[in-house]
Amino acid sequence: MDQPSAEDDQRGLPTGYQQRPHRMNSRFKATLVLRGLVVLFVGLAAAFLLNLWGRPAPLHPIPLVDPAFLDTATVRRSYADLVRAKEDLSDFDCYACHEKNKPPVLRYDEHQNLLIPREHSDIVMGHGQHGRNNNCFNCHNETNLELLQTRDGRQVKFADSSQLCGSCHGPTYEDWEVGAHGRISGYWNRSRGPIKRQDCVNCHNPHAPPFPSRPPAPGPHLLHELAEAPVPAATAH
Amino acid sequence: MDRRSFLRTSAVLASGLAALAASLSPLRKLDDYVSLERFVQKYYKELTPEEMKQVLKRIENEVERQYGIRPHVRDLKPMDGVEYVYALNLTRCIGCRKCVHACVQENNLSRTPEIQYIRVLKMPHGSLDVEKGEHNYAPESVPEKGFFYMPVQCQQCKNPPCVKVCPVHATWQETDGITVVDYDWCIGCRYCEAACPYWARRFNFTQPSIPKERINPDMAYLGNRPRRQGVMEKCHFCIQRTRVGRYPACLEVCPAGARKFGNILDPNSEVSYILRTKRVFIQLKEELGTSPRFFYYFDT
16 A cells, blocks of 8 residues: 555645645535525525515505495485484475465466476476476475375375375386385395385485486406506596 | 534535425414314215304304404305295396495405406397496496496306306205305315306405405305305305395395395295286396396386
8 A cells, every 4th residue: 555645644634635636626616515505595494484475466455435335325315204314394394485375376488388486496397208297286285285186186295205106107106015116125024024115205306207327336346457556446448 | 524514514404494494384374274173174064053053153263363353153044935036127227336336345255356246237228138248337427328237146047057067066056046155165166157157156366355344244154254265256145134034235225226136935025026027038148048046127
């Protein structure tokens, strides 16, 4: 055996380094790789803990719908509703202005259109097409303004106005009685609880009955538009 | 091994293990995704009343933990002699979409991303072809001249294609005609969504989000209890309301009275009267043979 080389090994690194430079080079490489691995692992650990990926892009919250659209109230309020809520009934207090036993005089223009007096300017006459239903006393009682009357002369209270409507709109009234026309709320199973049936005037203005138009609630939002831009309150087309 | 290489190796090992542990750290929140009780829970139809009580309690706890509100969760069974039918009056509907949002509120539907059971189609007069329907309308006011509006939701078919395709029986038809989903049994394969010809089923692609103040605490197991990511849901005729005798939320909010609901087996109910006397345009896509319990009709 070669004595000096054995000595070299025993003395350790420096000699070997001088003799075989590639060996130190590989050790140096190993150190680098291991250090690199440590950095990589620490980085990975931090990334995992912070959950840098695997988390979906945050969605822009869609604005909550206006609670007005969740309201189950009717379009209008009937006389009975106002009485129940103990609200201002001055609109129904005819004799605050009119004189008793003195029927008001109706005035018409040359086309037989009813001229609405200034005191009642809030009334829009639109009951029946082509202005046919142009006589207040088709429905109101001439001699007692605080009552209504059917065309066959039956007197009806404001609170029972639906009966008056039914005296002309028979089939619709029949549907309404069954619950097929108009709004119902409460219990479909009548043995479990009561129902609330709305009066005609809860939805129809007796002087202009067509159901009023209204703004629609916001439409559906697309999922993919969320990640891009904040969504406006009302959807675009 | 000398000291230096020992230190080097242990540094690598330690950081590697740390990284491994960190990558598994989401498992700490595993309870948010599946609790052990839910994981071992039995199929809905096999639960005894005692087990059901436990399940309802678990759901109440989960909802309370997630939303901070203690709900009242019930398991409501169908009533005898009742088969629900919905009738919608296309002459009356004005397309205001209030039903859509009342449903979202009642049934604890996700607000972001948005899940809605009802889709209102704006259709030109003279056609019942849903292909001509437009659902993104946003005019100043409705109804618009020349159009009618057709809300579409689950038709609660007598012959439901969605039930046939479910590989795990997580959805089925109850005796009162409501097709329900057991959200704890659903595996999220979405076959039912593909099978439904009415686009009535909705999938939770993400965890649904509902603001605390908009939670409806009156819940039912097969109804409006909050869903989780990865399950299907659909209209269930407001089971939590209808099975205690009340009208569904979409009906009560409709300002035009276009929506009618009731028991078709009761000859005195509104829906019986309507199907007897009105011009019922039978059912949507009746040629498919699904036989919906949802009827559209016109009147004068």
